[in-house]
Amino acid sequence: MIKGNFKIKKIEQNDENQEEREFEQLIERSGAGSHMVFRSKNEDDEFFIDEL
Amino acid sequence: MSEDTSFEISEKTLKEIKKKKKEMGFSKKSWDDWFQSLFEDQKSESTQEKIERIFEKTTLDTYYDEWIQNFSSNLDYIKSGYSARDLIPDSPSSSSSSIVIGRGPSIKKHNHLEILSKSNYQGTVICTDGSLINALKSGITPDRFKKFFVITIDTQERQKKSYDDPIVKKYGKQIKCILSSTVSSHTYKIVKESGMQVYWIHTLVDYDKGKSSFNYISGLMTKTKTNPRGLPAIQTGGNVGTSAWIVGWNILKHTHVGLIGIDHGYYSDERSSDDHILPDGDINSSKFKKAYPKIHNPIYNVTCIQDPIFQYYSNALKEFILKASKYVKTINATEGGTIFGNGIECVTLKNFIKNFNF
Numbered sequence: 001m002i003k004g005n006f007k008i009k010k011i012e013q014n015d016e017n018q019e020e021r022e023f024e025q026l027i028e029r030s031g032a033g034s035h036m037v038f039r040s041k042n043e044d045d046e047f048f049i050d051e052l
Numbered sequence: 053m054s055e056d057t058s059f060e061i062s063e064k065t066l067k068e069i070k071k072k073k074k075e076m077g078f079s080k081k082s083w084d085d086w087f088q089s090l091f092e093d094q095k096s097e098s099t100q101e102k103i104e105r106i107f108e109k110t111t112l113d114t115y116y117d118e119w120i121q122n123f124s125s126n127l128d129y130i131k132s133g134y135s136a137r138d139l140i141p142d143s144p145s146s147s148s149s150s151i152v153i154g155r156g157p158s159i160k161k162h163n164h165l166e167i168l169s170k171s172n173y174q175g176t177v178i179c180t181d182g183s184l185i186n187a188l189k190s191g192i193t194p195d196r197f198k199k200f201f202v203i204t205i206d207t208q209e210r211q212k213k214s215y216d217d218p219i220v221k222k223y224g225k226q227i228k229c230i231l232s233s234t235v236s237s238h239t240y241k242i243v244k245e246s247g248m249q250v251y252w253i254h255t256l257v258d259y260d261k262g263k264s265s266f267n268y269i270s271g272l273m274t275k276t277k278t279n280p281r282g283l284p285a286i287q288t289g290g291n292v293g294t295s296a297w298i299v300g301w302n303i304l305k306h307t308h309v310g311l312i313g314i315d316h317g318y319y320s321d322e323r324s325s326d327d328h329i330l331p332d333g334d335i336n337s338s339k340f341k342k343a344y345p346k347i348h349n350p351i352y353n354v355t356c357i358q359d360p361i362f363q364y365y366s367n368a369l370k371e372f373i374l375k376a377s378k379y380v381k382t383i384n385a386t387e388g389g390t391i392f393g394n395g396i397e398c399v400t401l402k403n404f405i406k407n408f409n410f
Contacts, residue, residue, distance in 0.1 A: 001061070001062055002060070002061055002062070002063055003058060003059075004058070004060075004061070005057065005058055005059070006057040006058075006059060008057055019338065019339055023339045023342055026340065026343045026360075027102070027103055027106045027107075027343060027360045028106055028110060030328070030330070030359055030360040031110075031328050031329040031359075031361055032110040032111050032115070032361075033107050033110075033290040033291065033361050033364055033365070034206045034208075034290065034291055034292070035111065035115075035205055035207075035255060035257075035289075035290050035292075035295075036107065036108055036111040036112070036288070036290050037107075037288075037290050037368045038256035038257060038258075038287050039260065040259065040260045041260065045260075046256075046287055046372075047286070047287050047302055048284065048285070048286055048287065048302040049259065050281070051271070051282060051284065052267055052268060052270075052272070052282060052283070
C-alpha cells in the first residue's frame with residue numbers, strides 16, 4: 001500500500017453555488033406546470049408516438 | 053490556510069489513476085483540474101435543463117396520482133370511443149394550414165378573435181380549451197369555420213369550466229374534441245353532454261422509462277380487439293397550446309400551423325391565477341431576475357415578463373419548433389410574446405390569413 005497526503009485548500013463559501021441553490025428553491029416554489037415536457041433518448045419519439 | 057489529510061491506496065490503484073489522468077489529457081495539468089473535470093457534467097447543466105428537471109419532479113409529485121385515477125375512470129369510455137388516430141388523414145394535402153388559439157393576453161390586446169371571426173380563413177381552427185367559449189362568442193363558430201377542433205390535456209376537474217356555457221352546447225355537435233386519456237371524468241362528461249365527438253389521445257410523460265412506465269401500461273390497457281393499436285401519444289410541451297400545435301402537424305398533418313394568443317409571458321404585473329405562484333422574496337435579487345426575466349421581443353418592440361413556468365413552456369416550444377421545421381412551418385401571428393427566433397416566422401394575423409389561407 002501507498003500512503004499519501006491531500007493538501008486541501010480551504011476556500012470561502014462558494015457564492016455561485018449558494019445562489020444556484022437559492023434559484024432552484026425559487027423555481028420549486030413557483031408552482032407546477034399543468035403538464036410536463038417529455039424527453040427521450042430517441043428524439044424522433046419526442047413529438048409523436050403512433051402506438052405505445 | 054491548509055490542512056493535511058492522509059489517504060491510503062494500493063500501488064495498482066495509483067497506477068490506474070495516473071494512467072486515467074494521462075488518457076484524459078491531464079498529464080501536465082494539476083490534480084485539482086482533473087478532479088474538477090470529472091464533475092463537469094453536473095456543473096454544465098443549463099438553466100433550461102435545470103428548470104425542466106425541477107418541473108418534471110414537481111409536476112409528477114403534483115399530478116401523477118391524479119393521472120392514474122382519471123385514466124382509470126375514463127378507461128371504459130376510451131375503449132368504446134374514438135382514437136385521435138381516426139383524425140389522421142390517409143392522404144394529407146400538400147398544403148394545408150391550421151390556427152391554434154391560445155388565451156394569452158395578446159388575444160385581447162390585438163382583437164385577434166374579432167379579426168379571425170370576420171375573415172374568410174379556410175383552414176382549420178384548433179382552440180385550446182381555455183379559449184373555446186370566448187372564440188365561439190366572438191363569432192369563431194363551426195358554422196363559419198367548418199374544420200373546428202378543441203383540445204384539453206389538463207387533468208384538473210376545473211377544466212370542465214372551459215365547456216360550461218350554453219354556447220358550447222349550441223355548437224357542440226359540429227366540434228371535434230381531442231381529450232387526453234388522463235382528463236378528469238367531469239371534463240369528459242360535460243364535453244359529451246355538449247354533443248361533441250370525442251377523440252382520445254395519450255400524453256407523453258414517462259415512456260422513456262420502459263415497461264414500468266405509466267405511458268406503457270396505460271397504452272397497453274387501451275388496446276382492444278376492435279382497436280388493437282390503442283391510442284397515439286403526443287408531446288405536450290407541458291401545456292395545451294403546445295399540444296394543439298403538435299396536433300396540427302402530427303395528427304391533422306397540416307404543413308403550416310399558425311399561433312395566436314400564445315404569449316408565454318405577461319405584459320404587466322397581471323398574472324395567471326391557475327398554477328403560477330409568485331413566492332415571497334426580494335424581487336430585485338439576481339435569482340428573482342433570472343427566474344422572472346424580462347424578454348424583449350424586437351419584432352414588435354414589446355417586453356414580456358416570464359415566470360419559471362412560462363420559461364419552461366417557451367424554451368421547449370421554441371426548441372421543438374426549430375427541430376420540427378423540416379416537417380411543419382410554424383407562423384407566430386400572436387404579434388408579441390416570447391415565441392420568436394430560429395425557425396419561427398412572425399407575421400400579423402391579417403397577413404397569416406392572407407398568406408396561408410389553405
